[in-house]
Amino acid sequence: xxxxxxxxxxxxxxxxxxxxxxxxxxxxxxxxxxxxxxxxxxxxxxxxxxxxxxxxxxxxxxxxxxxxxxxxxxxxxxxxxxxxxxxxxxxxxxxxxxxxxxxxxxxxxxxxxxxxxxxxxxxxxxxxxxxxxxxxxxxxxxxxxxxxxxxxxxxxxxxxxxxxxxxxxxxxxxxxxxxxxxxxxxxxxxxxxxxxxxxxxxxxxxxxxxxxxxxxxxxxxxxxxxxxxxxxxxxxxxxxxxxxxxxxxxxxxxxxxxxxxxxxxxxxxxxxxxxxxxxxxxxxxxxxxxxxxxxxxxxxxxxxxxxxxxxxxxxxxxxxxxxxxxxxxxxxxxxxxxxxxxxxxxxxxxxxxxxxxxxxxxxxxxxxxxxxxxxxxxxxxxxxxxxxxxxxxxxxxxxxxxxxxxxxxxxxxxxxxxxxxxxxxxxxxxxxxxxxxxxxxxxxxxxxxxxxxxxxxxxxxxxxxxxxxxxxxxxxxxxxxxxxxxxxxxxxxxxxxxxxxxxxxxxxxxxxxxxxxxxxxxxxxxxxxxxxxxxxxxxxxxxxxxxxxxxxxxxxxxxxxxxxxxxxxxxxxxxxxxxxxxxxxxxxxxxxxxxxxxxxxxxxxxxxxxxxxxxxxxxxxxxxxxxxxxxxxxxxxxxxxxxxxxxxxxxxxxxxxxxxxx
Numbered sequence: 001x002x003x004x005x006x007x008x009x010x011x012x013x014x015x016x017x018x019x020x021x022x023x024x025x026x027x028x029x030x031x032x033x034x035x036x037x038x039x040x041x042x043x044x045x046x047x048x049x050x051x052x053x054x055x056x057x058x059x060x061x062x063x064x065x066x067x068x069x070x071x072x073x074x075x076x077x078x079x080x081x082x083x084x085x086x087x088x089x090x091x092x093x094x095x096x097x098x099x100x101x102x103x104x105x106x107x108x109x110x111x112x113x114x115x116x117x118x119x120x121x122x123x124x125x126x127x128x129x130x131x132x133x134x135x136x137x138x139x140x141x142x143x144x145x146x147x148x149x150x151x152x153x154x155x156x157x158x159x160x161x162x163x164x165x166x167x168x169x170x171x172x173x174x175x176x177x178x179x180x181x182x183x184x185x186x187x188x189x190x191x192x193x194x195x196x197x198x199x200x201x202x203x204x205x206x207x208x209x210x211x212x213x214x215x216x217x218x219x220x221x222x223x224x225x226x227x228x229x230x231x232x233x234x235x236x237x238x239x240x241x242x243x244x245x246x247x248x249x250x251x252x253x254x255x256x257x258x259x260x261x262x263x264x265x266x267x268x269x270x271x272x273x274x275x276x277x278x279x280x281x282x283x284x285x286x287x288x289x290x291x292x293x294x295x296x297x298x299x300x301x302x303x304x305x306x307x308x309x310x311x312x313x314x315x316x317x318x319x320x321x322x323x324x325x326x327x328x329x330x331x332x333x334x335x336x337x338x339x340x341x342x343x344x345x346x347x348x349x350x351x352x353x354x355x356x357x358x359x360x361x362x363x364x365x366x367x368x369x370x371x372x373x374x375x376x377x378x379x380x381x382x383x384x385x386x387x388x389x390x391x392x393x394x395x396x397x398x399x400x401x402x403x404x405x406x407x408x409x410x411x412x413x414x415x416x417x418x419x420x421x422x423x424x425x426x427x428x429x430x431x432x433x434x435x436x437x438x439x440x441x442x443x444x445x446x447x448x449x450x451x452x453x454x455x456x457x458x459x460x461x462x463x464x465x466x467x468x469x470x471x472x473x474x475x476x477x478x479x480x481x482x483x484x485x486x487x488x489x490x491x492x493x494x495x496x497x498x499x500x501x502x503x504x505x506x507x508x509x510x511x512x513x514x515x516x517x518x519x520x521x522x523x524x525x526x527x528x529x530x531x532x533x534x535x536x537x538x539x540x541x542x543x544x545x546x547x548x549x550x551x552x553x554x555x556x557x558x559x560x561x562x563x564x565x566x567x568x569x570x571x572x573x574x575x576x577x578x579x580x581x582x583x584x585x586x587x588x589x590x591x592x593x594x595x596x597x598x599x600x601x602x603x604x605x606x607x608x609x610x611x612x613x614x615x616x617x618x619x620x621x622x623x624x625x626x627x628x629x630x631x632x633x634x635x636x637x638x639x640x641x642x643x644x645x646x647x648x649x650x651x652x653x654x655x656x657x658x659x660x661x662x
Contacts, residue, residue, distance in 0.1 A: 008198045009044040010065050011054060017061035022405060024053035024062055025385025029269040029293070030155055033385075034400050043400075046353060048150035049195030050293045051301025052269060064194045064301070067205045068215055071188055074205065075110035079186050082113035084173050084203075086191030087121060087236070090319040091298040091312035092209040096223050099319060104227035106190075109215055113181065114229070117191070118236030120173025122336065125238070127166045127344050132288060139279070140288050144168040146199040147293035148272065149348060156276055157350030162289075167200075167346045174202050176234060176339050192300030195293075208302025234335040237327055241320045267292040358397040366393040370409040383407035430637075433602065455496050463489045508548045508631045510661065515577050515585060516543040522556040523575060531570025539578040545585055546660040547632055555625040559589045559653050562621065566593030566651060583659055590652040595642030604638065633661040 018040050025033045025040065032046035033053065042053070042062070053062040074081055083106050089099075096102045106114045124144060131140060143149050143164045152159050167175070174187050189196060189206045197206045207215070216222075264286045266275040272291045278284040294300045298312040367389065372378055378389040384405040386392040395401035404410050466486045473479055516538050523534055556575075563573050571592035580586045596604065605626040629636045634657040641649050 008065060009042075009047075010049040010194055010198055011042045011044075011047055011051065012063050012065075013039070013041050014061050014063060015039055017059045019059050019061070021059075022383070022385035023056050023058075025401075025405075026382065027052040027056045027269065029273055030151065031386075031395065031400060035402050035405060038402070038404070046154075048147045048154065048293075049198055050147040050151075050269070051194035052293075054194065055299075055301040055305070064208070065197055066211060067197070067207060068211050068218075071205050071207060072215070074186060074188070079184060080112045080181070081110070081186045081188060082115055082177055082181070082232075083107075083109075083111040084115050084117050084170065084177065084187055084189045085231075086170070086189070086193075086209075086297070087116065087118040087241070088192050088297045088300070088303070088312075088316065089190070089209065090315045091307065092192065092303050094307075094311070094315055098225070098228060099322075100228035100230060101223050101225055103231055104229045105216060105221050105223065106212075107229055108221050108227055109219060111188070113177075113185075113232040115173065115177060115232050115234075116236045117169050117173045117189070119234045119335070120171070120176060121169035122237055122332075123172045123176065123339060123342075123344060124166055124169050126336070126340070128164065131164060131166065136287070138162075139286060140164045141276075141279075142288075142290045143346070143348070145292050146193070146195040148291045149199075150195065151272070151293070152276070153348055153351050154353040156280055157352045159276065159280055160348050160350045162279075163348050165345050165347060167344050170196060171200050171202055171346070172342075172344050174200075175342050175344070179339060179342060180234065192294075192297050192302040194301050208300075210302055210304060213304070234339070235327070235332060237324060237329075237332050238320065241316065262286060263288045263290065265290045267295050269293065355398050355400075358394060362397045363390060363393045366396045366403070370403050370406050371412060379408055381407065455492065459489055459493050459496065463493070508551065508661070510546045510548060512544055513547055513549045513552075514543050515540065515545050515587075518549060518553070519556070519575055519577055519587070522553055522560060523573075525553075526557055526560050526564065528564065528573075529570070532564055532567055533572045535572060535574045537574065537576040537578075539576070540585070541579065543577070544659075545657065546662070547657060548628075551628045552632070555628050555655070556587065556589070558621045558625055563589055563591035563593065563651070566591050566595075568593075571650075580656055585657055585659060587655040587657070588652055589655075590650060592648065592650040595649040596638075596640040596651055597642050601638075601640065605636075629655055629657070632657055634658065 020038050020040060029050060030046055030048055032043045034041045034043050051064060054064055089102065093102050103114045139162055141159065141162045141164065143166060149163060152163055170189050177185055177187060187203055189203045190212050192209055264275060266272050272293060275289060275291065279289060295309060298316060299309055372389055380388045384392045386395060392401055392406060396403060463486060466482055466489060470479060470482050473482060519536060523536065528534060560573065574590040576588040578586050605622050626636055634655060636653065636655050638651060638653045640651040641647060
């Protein structure tokens with residue numbers, strides 16, 4: 001068995017670079033990515049080393065196992081070291097026109113031999129052709145791509161028996177080199193693949209082409225025709241075409257006849273999974289299934305990111321044409337014959353790593369938590385990295401994913417957060433305005449209390465002496481004048497009384513009150529014009545509250561009278577009571593009148609402010625209401641509209657009281 005190195009962790013996450021775009025989740029064919037606290041982590045035991053996540057991550061948050069340091073240390077030793085170059089190198093080093101210059105650059109790093117993996121591909125192609133000819137009834141899956149082998153072993157182990165028992169070109173080349181140059185030869189493979197790093201213990205180290213570029217840069221090795229050299233033998237023939245799609249078939253000299261369906265070629269994470277699934281279900285009958293996890297090895301994760309597929313393919317074709325044109329066929333045939341007797345076989349073991357599918361109940365619970373209650377809610381948009389909402393829910397249950405990966409769910413949560421924030425801002429603004437109003441009214445209250453205290457004594461003296469004079473004076477004209485003095489003095493005393501109430505100098509005497517009966521009594525105690533209708537709405541299971549009924553009656557009737565006066569043309573007076581939670585109640589008094597202008601809204605509870613004509617209002621009614629409500633540890637607010645263009649006009653006062661202020 002050639003692949004004993006699966007304990008290696010091949011791909012790593014650089015956490016401070018991960019931006020949680022879920023591209024790696026989407027591109028991973030086995031979903032070996034776990035999202036924890038918004039960070040994407042590679043699950044080593046599930047990873048097949050395909051390197052898709054490395055290739056697609058634009059933040060360089062995914063990286064693979066690097067071995068440049070170990071290789072440099074190896075080159076410093078006394079043992080012979082061979083570089084075994086994958087046939088896709090012309091697709092990577094496109095800036096080097098002559099492959100011999102490239103070989104010279106590799107030798108300049110300190111390698112004793114620079115050889116071609118392509119000769120191993122030649123030998124493997126012969127083994128595949130032999131297998132194809134001797135087993136006409138057997139369906140074969142190619143085993144030259146290690147990521148495909150790992151996928152079948154771990155995620156479709158029932159297909160392991162169909163894997164071709166033939167080593168990859170890399171392992172075949174290493175066996176040839178050991179046979180030719182001795183078992184003490186140390187071999188470093190260089191190619192486009194990450195999975196190769198864990199494919200076989202027969203290869204000591206493996207560098208990707210990007211790592212090779214790093215070594216060239218570190219050692220300041222530039223293309224130089226003076227150091228050009230030929231590959232060390234054995235030399236390859238058509239094996240150099242191996243890294244492109246259909247390359248194996250061409251090397252096997254098997255005709256890919258679409259009418260026969262004997263051979264099917266699939267490449268890329270989606271196509272290979274579809275092909276294997278159909279093959280496993282028996283719907284795909286074919287003699288040969290050639291699979292490449294990448295879009296051909298020329299697009300492997302160990303290649304530079306900026307390369308273009310078809311340009312790379314053209315470079316490979318050009319290189320193969322030049323190689324075969326100058327090939328010493330006779331010598332090649334001798335080399336092939338010399339190594340034909342080597343053992344190129346391998347075996348594979350089923351190692352099932354599929355997660356158990358959770359119950360439908362648990363899947364449904366996760367879907368419901370994301371607001372997906374029916375099939376109509378399953379968008380299957382793929383933004384989470386999974387192909388469907390159900391697959392995402394399964395991953396959540398398995399601990400691989402999080403609810404927040406669902407874009408529609410996260411957007412909905414964001415909208416709710418913005419809505420809640422707007423509501424909080426609105427409440428904060430209202431609270432600030434209420435605080436400003438409270439501070440203003442507190443100052444006014446102190447002033448009012450002082451004025452009321454100073455005016456009470458002289459008003460009492462005026463009233464007393466005016467009444468004494470009334471008892472003594474008989475002249476009718478003078479009595480009328482004295483009555484006017486008494487009347488106006490009494491009016492002043494009432495104003496002073498209102499100031500004292502506003503300044504909270506009175507006591508609140510709480511008693512249990514039936515709010516339903518209280519509201520009905522308040523409406524009965526005011527004079528209603530014929531053109532004003534009244535509606536009383538009660539929405540309370542428990543109508544009993546503790547309050548000072550006399551003072552609160554003063555508040556409610558005052559607001560009801562104001563509502564009636566705001567509807568000179570008639571309208572509807574609505575008085576509603578309702579519960580605001582368990583511990584509070586609300587009294588709403590609404591009219592369909594003219595409304596209050598915006599510029600007057602913040603002055604409504606200011607003492608002596610009134611919009612009524614001179615002599616018809618003191619401007620103490622609403623401040624008095626405000627003071628009484630505050631003494632009950634309640635709140636009084638209002639909504640009003642005086643612009644018909646914005647909707648129905650009118651005003652609503654809302655009184656919120658605790659059921660028991662104590």
